[in-house]
Amino acid sequence: MTVLSDEQQAGSTVWTPVCRVEQVPLAAGVAVLLDGGLQVAVLRTAGDEFFGLSNVDPFSGAAVLSRGIVGDVGGVPVVASPIYKQNFDLRTGQCLDEAGVRIDVHPLRITDGVVHVGVR
Amino acid sequence: MSRTLVVAGHGMVAHRLVEALRGDDVDGTWQVVVFGEEPRPAYDRVALTSYVDTWDAAGLALPGAEYAGDDRVELVPGDPVDAIDRQAKRVTTRSGRVQHYDALVLATGSRPFVPPVEGADLPGVFVYRTIEDLDDIRAAVERARARRGRPAAAVVGGGLLGLEAAKALRDLGLSPHVVEMAPRLMPLQVDDGGGGLLNRLITDLDVTVHTGTSTSAIVQDGDRLRARLGNGTELDVDLLVFSAGVRPRDDLGREAGLDVGERGGVLTDAACRTSDPHIFAVGECASVEGRVYGLVAPGYSMAEVVAATLLGRDAVFPGADTSTKLKLMGVDVASFGDARAATEGSLEVVVNDPVNGSYKKLVVSDDAKTLLGGVLVGDASEYNLLRPLVGEELPGEPAALIGPAGGGEAVGVEALPDDAQICSCNAVTKGEINEAVHGEGCDSVGAIKSCTRAGTSCGSCVPMLGKLLAACGVEQSTALCEHFTQSRAELFEIVRATRITTFSELIAEHGTGAGCAVCKPAVASILATLGNGHVLGGEQATLQDTNDRFLANMQRNGTYSVVPRVPGGEITPDRLIVIGEVAKDFGLYTKITGGQRIDLFGATVEQLPRIWRRLVDAGFESGHAYGKALRTVKSCVGTTWCRYGQQDSVGLAVELELRYRGLRSPHKLKAGVSGCQRECAEARSKDFGVIATEHGWNLYVGGNGGAVPRHADLLVSGVDTAELVRIVDRFLMFYVRTADRLQRTAAWLDELDGGLDHLRDVVVDDSLGICGELEAAMAEHVAHYEDEWKGVLEDPEKLARFTSFVNAPGTPDPTVAFETEREQPVPVMLGVPEVANR
Ligand code: SRM
Ligand SMILES: Cc1cc2nc3c(=O)[nH]c(=O)nc-3n(C[C@H](O)[C@H](O)[C@H](O)COP(=O)(O)OP(=O)(O)OC[C@H]3O[C@@H](n4cnc5c(N)ncnc54)[C@H](O)[C@@H]3O)c2cc1C
Ligand code: SF4
Ligand code: FES
Numbered sequence: 001m002t003v004l005s006d007e008q009q010a011g012s013t014v015w016t017p018v019c020r021v022e023q024v025p026l027a028a029g030v031a032v033l034l035d036g037g038l039q040v041a042v043l044r045t046a047g048d049e050f051f052g053l054s055n056v057d058p059f060s061g062a063a064v065l066s067r068g069i070v071g072d073v074g075g076v077p078v079v080a081s082p083i084y085k086q087n088f089d090l091r092t093g094q095c096l097d098e099a100g101v102r103i104d105v106h107p108l109r110i111t112d113g114v115v116h117v118g119v120r
Numbered sequence: 121m122s123r124t125l126v127v128a129g130h131g132m133v134a135h136r137l138v139e140a141l142r143g144d145d146v147d148g149t150w151q152v153v154v155f156g157e158e159p160r161p162a163y164d165r166v167a168l169t170s171y172v173d174t175w176d177a178a179g180l181a182l183p184g185a186e187y188a189g190d191d192r193v194e195l196v197p198g199d200p201v202d203a204i205d206r207q208a209k210r211v212t213t214r215s216g217r218v219q220h221y222d223a224l225v226l227a228t229g230s231r232p233f234v235p236p237v238e239g240a241d242l243p244g245v246f247v248y249r250t251i252e253d254l255d256d257i258r259a260a261v262e263r264a265r266a267r268r269g270r271p272a273a274a275v276v277g278g279g280l281l282g283l284e285a286a287k288a289l290r291d292l293g294l295s296p297h298v299v300e301m302a303p304r305l306m307p308l309q310v311d312d313g314g315g316g317l318l319n320r321l322i323t324d325l326d327v328t329v330h331t332g333t334s335t336s337a338i339v340q341d342g343d344r345l346r347a348r349l350g351n352g353t354e355l356d357v358d359l360l361v362f363s364a365g366v367r368p369r370d371d372l373g374r375e376a377g378l379d380v381g382e383r384g385g386v387l388t389d390a391a392c393r394t395s396d397p398h399i400f401a402v403g404e405c406a407s408v409e410g411r412v413y414g415l416v417a418p419g420y421s422m423a424e425v426v427a428a429t430l431l432g433r434d435a436v437f438p439g440a441d442t443s444t445k446l447k448l449m450g451v452d453v454a455s456f457g458d459a460r461a462a463t464e465g466s467l468e469v470v471v472n473d474p475v476n477g478s479y480k481k482l483v484v485s486d487d488a489k490t491l492l493g494g495v496l497v498g499d500a501s502e503y504n505l506l507r508p509l510v511g512e513e514l515p516g517e518p519a520a521l522i523g524p525a526g527g528g529e530a531v532g533v534e535a536l537p538d539d540a541q542i543c544s545c546n547a548v549t550k551g552e553i554n555e556a557v558h559g560e561g562c563d564s565v566g567a568i569k570s571c572t573r574a575g576t577s578c579g580s581c582v583p584m585l586g587k588l589l590a591a592c593g594v595e596q597s598t599a600l601c602e603h604f605t606q607s608r609a610e611l612f613e614i615v616r617a618t619r620i621t622t623f624s625e626l627i628a629e630h631g632t633g634a635g636c637a638v639c640k641p642a643v644a645s646i647l648a649t650l651g652n653g654h655v656l657g658g659e660q661a662t663l664q665d666t667n668d669r670f671l672a673n674m675q676r677n678g679t680y681s682v683v684p685r686v687p688g689g690e691i692t693p694d695r696l697i698v699i700g701e702v703a704k705d706f707g708l709y710t711k712i713t714g715g716q717r718i719d720l721f722g723a724t725v726e727q728l729p730r731i732w733r734r735l736v737d738a739g740f741e742s743g744h745a746y747g748k749a750l751r752t753v754k755s756c757v758g759t760t761w762c763r764y765g766q767q768d769s770v771g772l773a774v775e776l777e778l779r780y781r782g783l784r785s786p787h788k789l790k791a792g793v794s795g796c797q798r799e800c801a802e803a804r805s806k807d808f809g810v811i812a813t814e815h816g817w818n819l820y821v822g823g824n825g826g827a828v829p830r831h832a833d834l835l836v837s838g839v840d841t842a843e844l845v846r847i848v849d850r851f852l853m854f855y856v857r858t859a860d861r862l863q864r865t866a867a868w869l870d871e872l873d874g875g876l877d878h879l880r881d882v883v884v885d886d887s888l889g890i891c892g893e894l895e896a897a898m899a900e901h902v903a904h905y906e907d908e909w910k911g912v913l914e915d916p917e918k919l920a921r922f923t924s925f926v927n928a929p930g931t932p933d934p935t936v937a938f939e940t941e942r943e944q945p946v947p948v949m950l951g952v953p954e955v956a957n958r
Pocket of ligand 3 (some may be wrong): 756757758759762763764765766769794795796797798799800801
């Protein structure tokens, strides 16, 4: 199991434990609610990598990305928004279908089988 | 400075002219004013007869013919040009508008020719050229039907237009007479041999053909007509349609003093310029260097010539190919080149196959080396290959080209020269298509169409486009997506044969990568059709589109809708009350759907199981509004209540809905059952539709509402319920196995090799010997059906997924909010967050 997205964790990242690893199905996601109402989609690939993205679909405003299909497009790991089906790069939040659109990524950390979401 | 072009007439050719001019006039040199006589913009007159299928004029619309958004074109329908003042260069219209022109184009088309027969002006006598003509004919048929049940009709004219009119009458449910003066049908296109076969094939279709005789008088006989033929026969009919050729509408030009051709038509030079240099004539009203053309393709090329001339380029009308290929009442007829062997010394090679109903003739030069022309009746499949070869050296023995083995194999597209015209409607050559493929990278038939325009008119050249692509080495990919090179149908067969039960296994053995939003739901559907337990069982849950993953339809604010099944639309008051109470208790918006049931909107993920607990306890089950599965079988009240009902349409609808509920398919499936021909259930707009008759059920398949409406085609008629169910079982399973992902039955049937006839061969006559298997697969489905929602409620693991937040179960999504509109909750419009680059 690899943990990604936390390479550039700067000074004051706040880590919140959100769930156990096995609560996130392979090749799927779950949503977590953080203090202040921030929603993060925790997504797990078929290859067992974990990623954190904003849960809000930028094209509809609905908080639903955790319910999208996880897969890959041209080798890039992606989640497809369930509303209008745009794909987002799990590593960078970049939308593959519209160059100008990128959503927030959140670093994840896994300790003792517990997933933690980091907010800077 | 801009100049004004006035166009008189807005038919197919005028529209092509305006399109061509506006497409090329980048500097906006011309302001265009088009006056039309008909009350609507130009439409597809070539396809006029298909109006009978739907009675919806929108189906004949030509794309862009309203010039919406183009402020350089003013279209004035319903206001014909009455006079031209050539000195002052202006026209006056019927409404009295006076319009100046710098250039004027006459595109007034033709009028139907009505021979000077006594009684030709009686009520009940019609012509066949416009949508309004067809509306009038329909009204007359309906009046007569109300009077006597089965009306009788006659068509005067056995040429192309006469047979078109006869087809319209056949489609209206009549068995018309056709009267033709020449000794055979379609005298201009086919020879005696072909005419003989055509006569037989048309007679088989319940049309009575009278050749070699004219109509000498029509007399009123009470509320009917009596048509007297030259040979002494008298026909008692309710209506009579003249469809015996056309005459150019040259009166406007004639009255303005323009020269006219010997056989009528406004005379022009090869650039389509009339005797007044500021006036042009195009289409059927023009006599280009003395010749009038009655087909649309030459008209289009005249339009292109005039558009080019107006933009200061030199162009001349290249002459036209009057080859034709038609499907008249399902009978193929084609003639090309010197079809009647008028060239001196020419030889005729005939292959006549009365058993299979085909007649083929090639006309070749005296040394039998060069193809001059030909006639094909009954089977015109070689037309597309032979026509471009006219004037060329033959690639083989003439007889071999049309022999029983078929020219398709004998002449390949490779044999065609580069200047061979592949699309005659739009004058596109093989060379131009190859250039589009190699030079512009067109890799599909669709790309060739938009790049070259080939195939966008009558469509008969479309199969050739595919062959040319293949000949250029372009493989038209049927791959499902980047993860699977196979098509959906191939994957279906793989899963069926290998009994693979998971996506992971399938992609590991037959695909690459991790899968995506295209292949995952497609495979999930295949696995579900083949019976692999609950759709949310194990790994399957993560393959599903969101709607299937939560067994509800996601709405724009992330909430869901709930649609309980109401088979056939029949519901008891008690059940209605349950739905009302559930909606009230959970604060849901309710709406009656277009599918005869009730949709409850605005449920959050965590509410879904609690809502369904109440519904399931009251005896409801999933309506699969979320799935690519059977939606509804719509019904009318039929014999249960209706005074016209002929069978129990509600009973059958309920039976069919319960039989096919839950069947996962490539796309959603809808059905309908109407109790009589009045068709209140709109069954013919469904994937399968049933209409009751006195004798049993008629089954129609391949209908569609939605974006591209299509009326369903009759598959079998007069069957009893058991036979009907058997054929629907086979039809649905055959579709489920072979269709593409997200391909409704309408598109599938349109693309099916051999079309409706082939479908009938397979599912009615069992030509592939698979009917037993298809029925068994459906029996399996029916036996193992279980309500999906009940399955979720019984399984704590599945239930646990119905929560918004894994770290705060039970807390609803705080971004979801409602306001009240028309006394019900509706979602507050969500702001779309800032999505700028970061
Ligand atoms: C609720 C309803 C509209 C209404 O208020 O009446 C509706 C609502 C939706 N329709 Fe529909 N359609 C509804 C009847 C129809 C009908 C009429 C009918 O069935 O008699 C049609 C035309 C008939 C047809 O399908 O041929 C229709 C043609 C479509 C299409 C276009 C299909 C096509 O082949 O072109 C779509 C898009 C698609 O499926 O890809 C669609 C898709 C949708 C979706 C699923 C869009 C979406 O993904 O959110 C809507 C969601 C419904 C929901 O959340 O419950 N809906 N839709 C109707 C539900 C009927 C039911 O009880 O199940
Ligand atoms: C049933 C049927 C089937 C056919 N099938 C085929 C086929 O398979 N293949 C083929 O190539 N061709 C076919 N044709 C012929 C084809 O439709 C015509 O060749 C084509 O429509 C000619 O186009 P046009 O623009 O010259 O004339 P039209 O389409 O007749 O348009 C002329 C328009 O000008 C209007 N008009 C007349 N006078 C005035 C005026 N003074 N001011 C303003 N407007 C005026 C008319 O009302 C009309 O709307 C068929 C025709 C019919 C009726
Ligand atoms: S289709 Fe016929 S039987 Fe059914 S409701 Fe309409 S009129 Fe009555
Ligand atoms: S030949 Fe008619 S569209 Fe090509």
